[in-house]
Amino acid sequence: MSYAPKDIEEKWQTRWAEARVAEVDVSAPGEKFYMLNMFPYPSGDLHVGHGRNYILGDALYRYFRMRGRVALNPMGWDAFGLPAENAAIKRGIHPREWTVNNIARMKLQFARWGILYDWSKELASCEPEYYRWNQWLFLQLYKRGLAYRGKAPVNWCPADQTVLANEQVVDGRCERCGSEVVQRVLEQWFLKITDYADRLDAGLDTLEHWPEKVKLMQRNWIGRSVGADVEFPVPAIGGSIRIFTTRPDTIYGATFMVLAPEHPIVPALIADHPQRAEIEQWIAGVRNQSNLERQEAGKEGRFTGKYAINPFTNEEIPIWLGNFVLMQYGTGAIMAVPGHDQRDFEFAQQYGLDIRVVVMPNVGRASARPDGLKPVLHEAYAAKDDSAIIVNSPLIDGLAPPQAIERIIDEIERRGIGKRMVRYRLRDWLISRQRYWGTPIPMLYCETCGIVPVPEEQLPVRLPLDVPFTGREGNPLAKDERFVNAVCPECGGAARRETDTMDTFVDSSWYYARFISAHDDMKIFDSKLVNRWLPVDQYIGGIEHAILHLLYARFITRTLHDMGLVDFEEPFASLFNQGMIIKEGFRTAAGQWVPLDDVETRDGTPVRKSTGEPLTAEMAKMSKSQFNVVPPDELIARYGADTERVYTLFIAPPEKEAAWSDDGVVGASRFLNRVWGMAPHPALRATLSHDAGEGLGVRALLRKTHQTIDTVTRRIDRFEFNTAISALMELSNAIGDAVAEGLDVRQSYLVLLQLLHPFAPHITEELWEMLGGEGFILTSSWPVADPALMAEDVIVIAVQVNGKLRGQVEVSNPPAEAEVLAAVKENANVQRWVEGKQVVKTIYVPGKLVNVVVR
């Protein structure tokens, strides 16, 4: 009987679905395991690159189930967002219809991959039963002062009349229409994530099972800096300017001050400047530049004509404006220490400003120090650790920077001119979008009462579905009178509804908790159950979410914690980022991607069939626009889903980028065919017994089997799926050899099926059934390795002396010291025996090298 994946796979997919095997009663007893793939945006068709992500999750889910855990593997849809709206504009399909259709297609695809989700807990963020709680959450945040309306410069696309998220701006242009994005100051809704900056930063230390890389990225994004705020008096305007510095120990070296051109005090400083008009023009120019342009322009500045007093040297220092000082960070003003800061140094060089050395390498004796008072910038002169020493600074001379910093801040605080300060790079989260397809922000603007929240009992604020989509006149919601006109719940007068919708990252910041009570229409979720099931035990998704989604989710979880709704602060105990699948695409010299059916190979080089022009092959992320996607349909039709699953996991370590190879797939296919082909052999039907007198072959196979159980288990635990599968291939090869020798392999074969199940679920279920297994293999238990059976009976040690083989001796396993010593002595006259585990370690006798190696 030959292997027909199609029939088998459909059969088992149907059976699993009918038996609702993946449905979990969240209040059932047992040790829980919450497995979660990041819920996808329903963009439609899935390719094998997406498959990697979900197959990985399914394999883990099945593994933990077999290990006896009550495993939950839910799935939902991040269903609001721009592409649905674009489809509506381009093709006249309603965003909802487009989304619902895509969801249906993706569900089918998941089923064909043999992925088991608990669909009873399915959710879609675009449905009122979900986004209602999004709105509720927003109101709670508003009540706590964590949601506020404020002015901010935002990315504005003039053609589409909307704000764009930073990630929707590509090279300064709108990713959708290509128009140049401009900065506009608008009133927007923000969530006060900065209130949680310290907790979000500190919490990273508790995430032991997160990739270091992601934690580092978050840490950099939060950008915690410790230092001090210091006031510098400016007599000319009868006030002072506050700066932030992380190096207060270098304050004696502050020879000038630089303000961001946008700093609010600038107009007062330059009011009587003779070239005021020119400076204002320069400021306007800098304002209009993006950060990138600003940096490319190089360092530029203008002298304001005014001076500040350095509070420690009491010298007058010039106040400059500089394009390299950012208004958004710190106080928008710096004390410039050109002797010890690269940027300040460059600026000082350019404008001929004083440079003073106040830090030197600490080389012990003063006389041995370099003649360091030269105005140069050198690495050692910027050191912040004990390798440096402060000079030219009366109050802190001779101290190392760490002590000097403490000392000088104490003095700053004593004098009342500043204080210790921790600042963050993190900014508040702008969540307003002038977009239709999103959660309406549940707020009202009343002519008499001002900003009024929609009362909770009026939720959800439903997104009207019958609105026209033209795409060129801004948010259709704003023109929908029925939606906009509302009654103020406070005074009963006329009110206007907020027509902005929420950033979809709000939707995804708490969905993992909603799965636990997905259909509760009384509350956001059941806290008791959520506290039982969360944090998520294993979260899987792409590295592209390293900052945004994961940071927002960590933030929102903390707000839920502070509301008393959950008793944990970190939503994801363990995080795994799978790598992308890439594949060769072909492009012309001009960089244009060419469809595969227009590519052929002539004389070993790819050319474009239609024009004959030469093409270059390039590995790229799978994408329709690059014509290099591998759709799973064909692959499954030809080889079956199990083959795709095994190949996808075998191709490379899962965290790495993997190059798809159509040829490589056949390896996985052959492997499964061999596994199938062994099954009907008569040897399988015999009963296995391990009586003495059995052939060595059976013992060896049994040993291999138990070693494989051990190996595969450990490798799955460590996410080493590729080598777990290679170990199964080895076992399969060993069983194949044993079958050829006519040995009874039934027991080993059943173990192989169990170990293989997470990777190739359909074929293993089928074979399990054929061999008379009880129930689903999915619900069978994971085999346990018997250490006694794993060990070799005898080992051969080779005695090497000075690299030369002196003899080989067979000893029992584990080897008795006396036995080995005797053997070694006989061959090499050795005195001492060092025992390893199974492998015999080095024996070293002075003057004589003896290397004992296990054979």
Place this chain on the structure above:
RNA sequence: GCGAAAGUGGCGGAAUUGGCAGACGCGCUGGACUUAGGAUCCAGUGGCCCAAAGCCGUGGGGGUUCGAGUCCCCCCUUUCGCACCA
């Protein structure tokens, strides 16, 4: 520029604690079966050498060690992240 990770056959990649480098798979070579092979099966496959023996081999150069892909120092290359954050 700063930070992080990684360099192993023709390719993807293996190699607990330093202990037979190249598992497993692809590809390739030869063979079997075939009207046929982009199917299947068998054998071989790091390099030098007809072969054996032997020698050389984990980006380059030093070092530690009886022994280094693995540990230490210097250099080179690639990828990723941040990008004037005071």
